[in-house]
Amino acid sequence: MEMWFSDRHTDGVKLSIRIEEQLFSAQSEFQRIDVLDSKEYGKILVVDGDLTLTEKDEFIYHEMITHVPFAVNPEIKDVLVMGGGDGGVVRELIKYESVRTIDVVEVDPLLVEVCRKYMPEIANSLTDERVTIFHEDGVKYIRSKADTYDLIIIDSPNPFGAGEGLFTKEFYGNCYNALHEDGIMINQNESPFYEEEAYQCQRMHKRILSTFPICKVYQAHLPSYPSGHWLFGFASKVYHPLNDLKKVEWKLLGVKTKYYEPRLHAGVFALPVYVEELLRDVE
Amino acid sequence: MEMWFSDRHTDGVKLSIRIEEQLFSAQSEFQRIDVLDSKEYGKILVVDGDLTLTEKDEFIYHEMITHVPFAVNPEIKDVLVMGGGDGGVVRELIKYESVRTIDVVEVDPLLVEVCRKYMPEIANSLTDERVTIFHEDGVKYIRSKADTYDLIIIDSPNPFGAGEGLFTKEFYGNCYNALHEDGIMINQNESPFYEEEAYQCQRMHKRILSTFPICKVYQAHLPSYPSGHWLFGFASKVYHPLNDLKKVEWKLLGVKTKYYEPRLHAGVFALPVYVEELLRDVE
Numbered sequence: 001m002e003m004w005f006s007d008r009h010t011d012g013v014k015l016s017i018r019i020e021e022q023l024f025s026a027q028s029e030f031q032r033i034d035v036l037d038s039k040e041y042g043k044i045l046v047v048d049g050d051l052t053l054t055e056k057d058e059f060i061y062h063e064m065i066t067h068v069p070f071a072v073n074p075e076i077k078d079v080l081v082m083g084g085g086d087g088g089v090v091r092e093l094i095k096y097e098s099v100r101t102i103d104v105v106e107v108d109p110l111l112v113e114v115c116r117k118y119m120p121e122i123a124n125s126l127t128d129e130r131v132t133i134f135h136e137d138g139v140k141y142i143r144s145k146a147d148t149y150d151l152i153i154i155d156s157p158n159p160f161g162a163g164e165g166l167f168t169k170e171f172y173g174n175c176y177n178a179l180h181e182d183g184i185m186i187n188q189n190e191s192p193f194y195e196e197e198a199y200q201c202q203r204m205h206k207r208i209l210s211t212f213p214i215c216k217v218y219q220a221h222l223p224s225y226p227s228g229h230w231l232f233g234f235a236s237k238v239y240h241p242l243n244d245l246k247k248v249e250w251k252l253l254g255v256k257t258k259y260y261e262p263r264l265h266a267g268v269f270a271l272p273v274y275v276e277e278l279l280r281d282v283e
Numbered sequence: 284m285e286m287w288f289s290d291r292h293t294d295g296v297k298l299s300i301r302i303e304e305q306l307f308s309a310q311s312e313f314q315r316i317d318v319l320d321s322k323e324y325g326k327i328l329v330v331d332g333d334l335t336l337t338e339k340d341e342f343i344y345h346e347m348i349t350h351v352p353f354a355v356n357p358e359i360k361d362v363l364v365m366g367g368g369d370g371g372v373v374r375e376l377i378k379y380e381s382v383r384t385i386d387v388v389e390v391d392p393l394l395v396e397v398c399r400k401y402m403p404e405i406a407n408s409l410t411d412e413r414v415t416i417f418h419e420d421g422v423k424y425i426r427s428k429a430d431t432y433d434l435i436i437i438d439s440p441n442p443f444g445a446g447e448g449l450f451t452k453e454f455y456g457n458c459y460n461a462l463h464e465d466g467i468m469i470n471q472n473e474s475p476f477y478e479e480e481a482y483q484c485q486r487m488h489k490r491i492l493s494t495f496p497i498c499k500v501y502q503a504h505l506p507s508y509p510s511g512h513w514l515f516g517f518a519s520k521v522y523h524p525l526n527d528l529k530k531v532e533w534k535l536l537g538v539k540t541k542y543y544e545p546r547l548h549a550g551v552f553a554l555p556v557y558v559e560e561l562l563r564d565v566e
Contacts, residue, residue, distance in 0.1 A: 010323050013299070013300055013324075015296070015297075016289070018296070040294075040295035040296050040477070041295075041296075221502070221504060221512035222511075223476050223511055223512060228505075228506055228511020228512060229504035259556055259557060260555070266553070267550025267553035268550065271547075272541075272543070272544075272547065273540055273543070273544050
């Protein structure tokens with residue numbers, strides 16, 4: 001039997017992965033969750049029909065969303081992860097001894113449960129004693145916080161469905177308030193290539209830019225995501241992602257990685273001409 | 284009616300693009316050539332069933348295979364293009380006034396004819412007076428050349444089928460001989476992500492490394508190619524791609540681009556940890 005899962009990239013483009021077995025499927029209070037198993041990508045987490053992570057390339061996404069801010073401020077202590085119920089961001093965070101508390105705001109308890117059962121190598125990180133999981137709406141959670149975190153990572157799927165509220169100007173403003181005076185906010189910033197995502201990418205950039213004094217976009221090669229060209233936003237109150245890079249300090253921490261290295265740091269912020277133009281249009 | 288073209292990336296992965304119309308299909312003496320039309324990617328050239336170029340993202344491939352060597356030696360005069368019958372590389376080359384001769388060795392006359400008919404915006408470059416097209420086998424063509432070119436661009440599809448001979452050690456040795464003493468050779472170097480291509484990528488790198496004293500690999504975000512993470516090889520007799528970068532000289536030429544810029548130059552050579560390790564294994 002041949003079974004293929006297709007991830008829609010646009011109305012006219014889809015990436016299909018051959019599936020060995022559907023390991024799990026259920027509708028939670030918030031979304032439909034599927035876990036598929038494949039030879040090429042290993043286990044795949046699918047949320048509301050969209051490919052969310054694969055065992056083969058999740059290291060790229062999770063390393064790039066986590067280590068870039070630590071190479072700028074290697075003394076980050078208190079971290080908030082918005083979404084991230086799969087545990088991938090937390091797995092990277094707990095590599096830092098300096099990190100004291102990790103608050104994970106994941107609205108859907110079933111997502112955490114499913115990832116812990118089917119992807120323990122990623123999700124077992126959530127049992128680290130520094131981690132507290134809040135099964136709450138991130139938009140509400142952040143409103144009451146002030147001057148609390150060194151780093152906020154917005155590990156949200158996309159600007160539709162359950163996570164919609166994590167992409168508004170009000171939300172970014174509340175993140176700003178929840179950060180210490182040298183705080184950094186990182187968000188997944190969609191892809192610049194296909195029109196629909198490029199529009200979302202511009203909209204996010206514009207909103208963050210109007211909230212934080214420093215806001216730069218960086219990129220990674222992420223094969224399982226639409227176009228494979230994925231962007232992240234680095235927003236900060238004081239640190240400049242390039243001028244304040246602490247290459248040696250980060251290297252001395254001895255954090256093991258498979259994608260990120262400070263050697264790549266400047267390069268990931270050097271965006272192709274058409275991407276620079278896309279962002280400049282809203283600056 | 285729904286019609287989809289699927290490009291096989293591995294046995295378990297394919298990228299599918301919705302097709303409006305099949306514009307052309309024929310078997311030449313060397314290969315099967317198809318031209319498809321799509322809303323998302325514009326016209327698509329398919330050779331032996333493999334996606335070869337799309338109107339939407341060919342600028343990324345062609346700019347990256349062409350402008351990187353010119354930013355290191357902006358005085359390149361005589362250029363050999365191996366393959367490249369679609370005219371994409373030549374369209375970038377003729378942006379340089381310094382370029383005096385462009386020899387294109389494209390074994391298949393039908394490929395040139397089809398591209399000129401269906402993709403004139405790319406292939407009309409081939410009518411430039413500096414261009415000579417040789418419908419010959421590249422492997423044979425290169426054997427008789429010595430100290431002739433400043434730059435050789437190996438714009439070959441992949442190490443299987445018609446272009447197989449363009450990936451041997453003997454061929455790279457002949458390219459070395461065909462270059463002037465400060466010559467540069469650029470090749471498309473496959474992708475590091477899927478196992479089969481990663482192996483080809485290593486094999487090419489090893490062979491070129493044993494032929495040229497300087498050999499570095501660089502990358503681009505190329506959405507329509509497998510994994511979207513594409514590599515190129517920069518091989519040279521004397522120039523180092525980073526130490527000899529001539530940023531200002533290149534900028535002064537006023538070449539218009541949509542992807543490449545010397546601002547990106549160092550970053551494209553900064554490869555992710557897992558790619559560095561893949562290449563180091565054969566160094």
